[in-house]
Amino acid sequence: MKVAKRGAVPPFIVMEMLAAANLRAARGGDVLHLELGEPNTPAPKPVIEEARRLLADGGLGYTESTGMPVLRDAIAAFYRTREKLDVPARRVVVTTGSSGGFVLAFLAAFEAGDRVALAAPGYPAYRNILAALDIEPVLVETEADTRFQPTPKLLDAVEGRLDGLIVASPSNPTGTVLTFEEMHALCDYCADRGLRLVSDEIYHGITYGVSATSALALNDDCIVVNSFSKYFSMMGWRLGWMVVPDDLLRSVETLSQNLFISPPTLAQRAALKVFDCTDELEANVAKYARNRARLLAHLPRAGFDRLAPAEGAFYLYADVRHLTNDSEEFCLRMLAETGVAATSGIDFDPMRGAGYVRFSYAGSEADMSEAMRRLEAWRR
Ligand SMILES: Cc1ncc(COP(=O)(O)O)c(C=O)c1O
Numbered sequence: 269m270k271v272a273k274r275g276a277v278p279p280f281i282v283m284e285m286l287a288a289a290n291l292r293a294a295r296g297g298d299v300l301h302l303e304l305g306e307p308n309t310p311a312p313k314p315v316i317e318e319a320r321r322l323l324a325d326g327g328l329g330y331t332e333s334t335g336m337p338v339l340r341d342a343i344a345a346f347y348r349t350r351e352k353l354d355v356p357a358r359r360v361v362v363t364t365g366s367s368g369g370f371v372l373a374f375l376a377a378f379e380a381g382d383r384v385a386l387a388a389p390g391y392p393a394y395r396n397i398l399a400a401l402d403i404e405p406v407l408v409e410t411e412a413d414t415r416f417q418p419t420p421k422l423l424d425a426v427e428g429r430l431d432g433l434i435v436a437s438p439s440n441p442t443g444t445v446l447t448f449e450e451m452h453a454l455c456d457y458c459a460d461r462g463l464r465l466v467s468d469e470i471y472h473g474i475t476y477g478v479s480a481t482s483a484l485a486l487n488d489d490c491i492v493v494n495s496f497s498k499y500f501s502m503m504g505w506r507l508g509w510m511v512v513p514d515d516l517l518r519s520v521e522t523l524s525q526n527l528f529i530s531p532p533t534l535a536q537r538a539a540l541k542v543f544d545c546t547d548e549l550e551a552n553v554a555k556y557a558r559n560r561a562r563l564l565a566h567l568p569r570a571g572f573d574r575l576a577p578a579e580g581a582f583y584l585y586a587d588v589r590h591l592t593n594d595s596e597e598f599c600l601r602m603l604a605e606t607g608v609a610a611t612s613g614i615d616f617d618p619m620r621g622a623g624y625v626r627f628s629y630a631g632s633e634a635d636m637s638e639a640m641r642r643l644e645a646w647r648r
Contacts, residue, residue, distance in 0.1 A: 335362020389616035438580025473499030566640035
């Protein structure tokens with residue numbers, strides 16, 4: 269039988285690293301998880317209590333495909349208070365995680381054969397979802413000199429036509445944040461050339477001493493993708509949202525009806541409580557900040573001294589070319605010899621990632637301290 273080529277997207281290497289870490293744990297070894305890109309905190313307590321209550325009540329039918337109006341209103345209100353942005357609830361579309369949002373966004377905005385630029389290193393699902401939809405990902409190789417973010421100059425150097433650009437600020441895997449001026453320049457670049465901008469703002473709310481600018485403030489035609497998975501610590505609830513420009517709203521709605529029917533109802537209704545949990549959520553961010561300070565102090569002593577400026581999210585992207593030319597083998601050896609799991613850069617940058625490692629500091633403070641102690645001893 270025929271097997272479609274477009275389904276053959278590359279695996280997530282981080283999942284394979286996780287499998288190696290789990291195997292080590294199953295054999296009685298201990299593992300410190302610095303490979304996982306997710307908070308180790310549960311959803312805030314009021315969300316969990318509300319979900320319990322809703323489950324007992326029953327009646328969790330489908331909702332509107334674009335999400336419950338009351339949740340869309342709450343997200344619009346969140347933009348007003350947090351980002352001082354006036355976003356009409358009509359343009360907010362609730363999705364099945366930001367992952368579901370990308371599928372809707374790419375289908376609504378791009379044709380098969382279109383070419384969409386995105387930074388390498390970057391979150392691998394962007395290019396893999398684009399490829400599965402027959403949209404060509406055009407990788408823009410970024411370096412430490414632009415904090416691994418794309419710039420108009422780098423986009424100008426791309427050969428051939430472009431139809432869109434994906435940006436992520438704060439970025440995964442580097443944690444770097446576009447300044448207001450840099451975001452402005454990219455927004456204008458896209459507007460002037462008719463490129464559809466997709467801005468992944470999933471790590472908004474998790475920054476250290478800088479603030480992340482939303483593309484919504486600067487580009488009327490952009491699609492903003494966001495999620496309850498990171499700042500709100502609701503990973504497995506599979507809930508996200510998009511802010512969609514008017515010309516794409518109807519497509520996104522009908523695509524959502526057909527692809528997903530509706531986002532998860534339990535998660536939507538429980539998420540209404542999360543906007544009142546600022547203290548708990550900010551305590552999570554304060555923990556990331558302490559973890560970040562710990563890693564920034566200790567990783568250089570362990571030989572990881574070429575780090576991208578970690579301005580947001582919970583990642584440090586380390587240039588390890590002075591230590592190895594095969595970061596996948598290096599990470600497996602580090603796991604075997606120290607029990608510290610980290611992720612090879614090849615997930616994020618197929619061309620140059622063998623020279624980079626991503627450390628995630630979303631885990632517990634005790635794990636971070638112990639991991640730093642072991643890595644320092646290992647590299648001594
Ligand atoms: C940059 C980025 N975007 C999107 C996602 C997907 O998250 P979710 O589908 O849980 O919203 C992730 C997950 O790690 C991510 O790092």
